[in-house]
Amino acid sequence: MADIFIAPKQNEKKKNANKTIEPCMNMLSSFCKNPQGISFEIQKEDESIILFLRPHLLTNLPWILFSILLAFLPLGIKILSPVFGINFLSSGIFVHFLITFILLYYLIIFSYILISFLTWFYNIFIITADRIVDINYSDIVVHNVSETKLSHIEDVRYNQSGVIPTLFNYGNLFAQTAGTEENFEAHSIPKPKEATDVISDLIGD
Amino acid sequence: MAIDFSFFQPVFLIKIITLIIIGFYIIFTLVVFTQIKAMGEIINIPHASEIFKTIILVNAILAISLFLFAVVIL
Numbered sequence: 001m002a003d004i005f006i007a008p009k010q011n012e013k014k015k016n017a018n019k020t021i022e023p024c025m026n027m028l029s030s031f032c033k034n035p036q037g038i039s040f041e042i043q044k045e046d047e048s049i050i051l052f053l054r055p056h057l058l059t060n061l062p063w064i065l066f067s068i069l070l071a072f073l074p075l076g077i078k079i080l081s082p083v084f085g086i087n088f089l090s091s092g093i094f095v096h097f098l099i100t101f102i103l104l105y106y107l108i109i110f111s112y113i114l115i116s117f118l119t120w121f122y123n124i125f126i127i128t129a130d131r132i133v134d135i136n137y138s139d140i141v142v143h144n145v146s147e148t149k150l151s152h153i154e155d156v157r158y159n160q161s162g163v164i165p166t167l168f169n170y171g172n173l174f175a176q177t178a179g180t181e182e183n184f185e186a187h188s189i190p191k192p193k194e195a196t197d198v199i200s201d202l203i204g205d
Numbered sequence: 206m207a208i209d210f211s212f213f214q215p216v217f218l219i220k221i222i223t224l225i226i227i228g229f230y231i232i233f234t235l236v237v238f239t240q241i242k243a244m245g246e247i248i249n250i251p252h253a254s255e256i257f258k259t260i261i262l263v264n265a266i267l268a269i270s271l272f273l274f275a276v277v278i279l
Contacts, residue, residue, distance in 0.1 A: 027253060037251045093216060096278045100223060103271050107230065110264060115237065118257065122244045135248055141236060145247055 030054040031190040033198070040126060040133060042147065051198050053125040055188040056170035063116040070109050074102055125173075125186035127199060132175060134184050148184065152177045156199045158192035175199060220279040227272045234265040 025035035035052040043049075081087070122137035132153070136144040153175050160171030171192040175184040189195060238261045245254030 027250065039249045041247045097219065097223070100271070100275045100279060103274070104223075104227060104230065107264065107268055107271065111230075111233070111237070114257075114260060114264070118237075118241070118244075121253070122248070124248060137240070137244055141240065143240065143244060143247065 025052065028057060030056050031195070040135070042133070042145075043128070044130075047128050047130055049126055049128050050202070051127040051195060053127070053173075053186050053189045053195060055120060055123055056168060056190045058164070058168050058170070059188045060116070060120055063113070067109060067113050067116075070112070071106075074105065125184075125189065127195075127202070129202065132184055132199070134186070146182055146184070148175075148177050148181055150199070150203050152181055153184075153199070153203050154178050156196050156203070158196045160192060173199075220275070223275055223279060224272065227268065227275055231265065231268045231272065234261055234268055237261050238265065 025032045025038060029035070029052065031054075032052040033050065035049055038049060038052060040049075119137055122135060122143070124133075124135040126133040126135070129150075131147050131149045133145065133147045136142075138144075155176040156173070157176075158171050158173045160166055160169075165171050165188070168190075170188050170190045173186040173189055173192050173195050177183055186192075186195070238258065241254060241257045241261060245258075
């Protein structure tokens with residue numbers, strides 16, 4: 001007897017989700033479907049990454065501007081010091097200290113830039129066919145990796161608020177898990193609607 | 206026997222404090238290096254870990270050079 005209706009299998013649905021995507025990964029990618037060459041520690045052999053997310057590149061703007069300000073601060077002080085009658089180069093020993101402190105100051109700025117970049121770079125949200133993995137790097141000595149199976153996700157939603165997020169199409173994604181499990185949040189990710197749709201398709205909403 | 210405390214001058218103290226700060230900075234760069242290594246194991250992004258390790262090693266070399274520079278000129 002001919003079948004009237006055959007429900008699509010969950011695996012086929014997941015495979016279809018993979019098919020609609022194109023490789024697009026580079027080092028600064030914030031949104032990439034089916035990224036190539038990326039793997040994570042707890043990845044299974046047959047587990048492929050469907051979506052790779054990071055905060056939007058634009059979220060780096062505050063620390064970039066602050067770094068530029070800090071970099072030009074000594075120059076500003078040098079220009080303004082004669083106005084206030086201050087002469088830093090009045091004594092030989094102070095010149096030596098000044099050179100040392102300025103070099104240390106620029107090394108610290110360099111580290112600030114590196115840490116800020118790393119915090120953005122390693123703040124990753126990965127969606128595979130089976131689960132969601134959230135990797136966070138913060139406060140220099142803290143890194144956090146959490147994961148949950150897609151079957152444990154009950155609800156996925158996103159929000160976009162503010163002029164700049166709306167203009168550049170980025171926002172927050174929230175994945176609510178069952179019971180007492182930790183909820184997953186991806187902040188300031190590009191194309192949050194598309195990411196939400198991908199997860200919804202995978203969990204079969 | 207009288208101990209000579211003449212080397213305990215403000216400039217000498219500032220020099221010691223400066224060297225301690227630079228020493229802490231060197232330790233800090235090593236901590237960042239360890240973190241980058243750990244993150245590279247958690248997630249493998251092509252070339253990223255190598256680039257960051259190189260940058261932080263250059264940073265550590267600069268910090269050690271600054272320490273030696275400060276020892277000599279201060």
